[in-house]
Amino acid sequence: MLFRKKIDRFCSYCVYAGKLDDETYLCAKRGFVAACHHCRKFKYDPLKRVPKRRKPKDFSEYDELDFSL
Known part of the structure; x- marks a missing residue:
């Protein structure tokens, strides 16, 4: 979740x-740091969070008749 408390x-x-x-x-506070570094001046920016991609749906179990009218 993007806006969870922890x-x-x-x-x-x-x-x-x-x-x-x-x-x-x-x-801006510490200079060059690693991506996994953290400090006491941390302030969360939700726009920098990239959500995980969902897995694509598997339509192989359906056949042509399931999609016809």
């Missing part, structure tokens, strides 16, 4: 951190 406190979700590459962030 969230992972990673710099990748922080307001003060900007992404440089996949593993490195530039924090």
